[in-house]
Each structure stands twice: as C-alpha cells, then as structure tokens.
Amino acid sequence: MKNSPVLPVRILLSDDNQHGLLARKMILQDQGHEVETARGGENGWQIFEQGSFDIVVTDYRMKHMDGLEFIRMIRESGSMARVIMLSGFASALGMTPQSTGADEVIAKSNKEVPELLRAVRKLSHLPAKRGPGSAASTAVRKSRKAG
Structure with a gap:
C-alpha cells in the first residue's frame, strides 16, 4: 500500500486554531481531497450533521466542545466516517485510538504533516467504513461505470 494512489476523499477539519486549520486544509x-473546515467542536458537529464526510480530522483541545466529545457524537450518530485526532498532548496523555475513539x-x-498524509492515505483505502453517500464511494462508483 506504500505506493497506492490516494483516493480523493471528503474531509472535515475541526480546530479552533485558524492558522493550523488553513495550513492543513x-x-x-x-493532495486532491475536498476539505471543509470548522472552527471548533460545536461548529464541526453542525457541519458534520449537514454533510457526508469520509474522514474527520479534529483537534483534541478546543473551546466549548473538545475532540473527545466530538468523536463520541460522531460514533453515536452511526456515521461510517473515519476519525483522526490531532493533539499536542497525545504523547503526554497517552492518547491512543482505543482511549479516544479515533481511528488514528x-x-x-x-512530523505532523507526513503523519497526517499517511493516516489519510491509510484510511482512504479502508472501504468497509464508507457510507453509500460518501465522496470516495461515489468516486469508486463513477470509475466502475467508466471502466
């Protein structure tokens, strides 16, 4: 999978740091992805409810609703979206996918940028969690029709 092409996916970025948000976007x-941004967890949840996303990238520490709460709401919604949590505290707090509910x-x-790109590439190749209306599943259907 090292040289696998990146499937274009629909990504929601949620962070209350505007500079980091724009840089990641x-x-x-x-890389060819469709990206929407949200200023914090509450705004992220509002946008998430109105769209269909393959991957959500969320910060841990945000005002009003932190990343853990945002992830919990995504999981409880029944969404098939994959989740990546970013945190400056990941190592210090021993954050893992198991402890946060995130996939990564x-x-x-x-090293954040190459790790983020690696995680998006990895998660974009896991079709089992893609919902029928996701951007990636639509792209796969279109490529099958064309072929």
Whole structure:
C-alpha cells in the first residue's frame, strides 16, 4: 500500500486554531481531497450533521466542545466516517485510538504533516467504513461505470 494512489476523499477539519486549520486544509487540498473546515467542536458537529464526510480530522483541545466529545457524537450518530485526532498532548496523555475513539491519533509536531498524509492515505483505502453517500464511494462508483 506504500505506493497506492490516494483516493480523493471528503474531509472535515475541526480546530479552533485558524492558522493550523488553513495550513492543513491547503495541504490536504493539494493532495486532491475536498476539505471543509470548522472552527471548533460545536461548529464541526453542525457541519458534520449537514454533510457526508469520509474522514474527520479534529483537534483534541478546543473551546466549548473538545475532540473527545466530538468523536463520541460522531460514533453515536452511526456515521461510517473515519476519525483522526490531532493533539499536542497525545504523547503526554497517552492518547491512543482505543482511549479516544479515533481511528488514528497524531501528535502535533514537526512530523505532523507526513503523519497526517499517511493516516489519510491509510484510511482512504479502508472501504468497509464508507457510507453509500460518501465522496470516495461515489468516486469508486463513477470509475466502475467508466471502466
């Protein structure tokens, strides 16, 4: 899977840090993904409820609704979206996918960008969690019709 092409997916980014949000958005869009942004967990949940996302990338520490609460709500909604949690506290707090409910946990660091791209690539190749209306499943259906 190392050289597998990245499937374009629909991603929701949720963070209350505007600079980090915009930087991640540009990086993911450069990889061909459709990206929407949300300023914090509450705004993220509002946007999530109105859309269909393949992957949600959320910060841990946000005002009003933290990443753990946001992930819990996503899981309870029955959504098939994959979740990546970003945190500057991931190592210090021993955050794992099991303890957070996320599919991947990434520490905010100088290695964050390659780790985020690796996680998106990995999760975009896991079709079992894709819902019927997701961007990636639509792309797969279109490519099958064309072929």
